[in-house]
Amino acid sequence: MVVVQERKQPQYYVAFDSAANIAGFYVDEIHGDDIPETAIPITAEQWQTYAAAPHRYKLDSGVIREKTADELAAELAAARAALGYEALRRSEYPPIGDQLDALWKWLEPPEGTEAHEIRERWLAVKAAYPKPEGSIETDGA
Amino acid sequence: MATIQTLNPTDVIKETFGKINTSLTNLNNDKLEKSGDTMTGLLTTLGGIDLEVSSVPTGKVGRMHANGATNQIYYHDGTDWRNMWHHGNNPASVSANGYQKLASGMILQWGTTTEIAPNILAEIVYPIVFPNTCFALAATVESDWDDVAAAVVSYVSRDLSGVTHNASASKKIKWIAIGW
Numbered sequence: 001m002v003v004v005q006e007r008k009q010p011q012y013y014v015a016f017d018s019a020a021n022i023a024g025f026y027v028d029e030i031h032g033d034d035i036p037e038t039a040i041p042i043t044a045e046q047w048q049t050y051a052a053a054p055h056r057y058k059l060d061s062g063v064i065r066e067k068t069a070d071e072l073a074a075e076l077a078a079a080r081a082a083l084g085y086e087a088l089r090r091s092e093y094p095p096i097g098d099q100l101d102a103l104w105k106w107l108e109p110p111e112g113t114e115a116h117e118i119r120e121r122w123l124a125v126k127a128a129y130p131k132p133e134g135s136i137e138t139d140g141a
Numbered sequence: 142m143a144t145i146q147t148l149n150p151t152d153v154i155k156e157t158f159g160k161i162n163t164s165l166t167n168l169n170n171d172k173l174e175k176s177g178d179t180m181t182g183l184l185t186t187l188g189g190i191d192l193e194v195s196s197v198p199t200g201k202v203g204r205m206h207a208n209g210a211t212n213q214i215y216y217h218d219g220t221d222w223r224n225m226w227h228h229g230n231n232p233a234s235v236s237a238n239g240y241q242k243l244a245s246g247m248i249l250q251w252g253t254t255t256e257i258a259p260n261i262l263a264e265i266v267y268p269i270v271f272p273n274t275c276f277a278l279a280a281t282v283e284s285d286w287d288d289v290a291a292a293v294v295s296y297v298s299r300d301l302s303g304v305t306h307n308a309s310a311s312k313k314i315k316w317i318a319i320g321w
Contacts, residue, residue: 034272
């Protein structure tokens, strides 16, 4: 009787870059002899854990460990520091919907103008869907 | 109790299915048995197995070849040899962050990141490195209907990709990549 072999458990590896961050994962059944010599063998369970959040782990004195909250915060701060002023401003401006909402509440364009027509439509939508008592309008709603 | 007649395997194959390439030596087929129209046992040869059946009915395979050295199985469709796909040449990990290699060499990978802050360049490290290249990666933001946002793929390499999203808060990115 021919016995069909179950697929053998693959052997996974993880490689790290010069900053000790995870640079990539390898598996013997696909990469064969192309796995870097410096890659570290890991279990399938470890591979699933690391692959789900690679940036949270690092190689520290030959041991793979989870980064501390301070280390993660420092990485995020460095990433933000690398951004230009435009990106930094864009990330902190109020939502565009909120900005437009505030303008339409304040502006009263003269009749006959396109801006007046648009504001009338904006008011009509608000009237068609009145805000329930006690609720808070957000995001330009 | 039924009696199982043990026959010379090569003769059995010739008699039942057509002809077998007998040019190979060191045949070791003494475990083959026939019962009615059913043959059971292990057909072994050195260098692989070629099975050829004459007078092939419609819908049946006429010629097959198994190469033990390369772990490939082929059938002949009447014109060309075709590679059969099986779990030995289609390795995969079916999980939340996983991959599927096809016998053609193409690899599909997919996953979901942890939450990424908006408007910063973050990296997606694939579940496995693409051996050659990643052709494309598509990413989308896991968000609510009232916080519609987009993800931008800034660069794609064979081991990771750079993505950014513009949601109002930290969000997960769902992605799929194709390469080989």
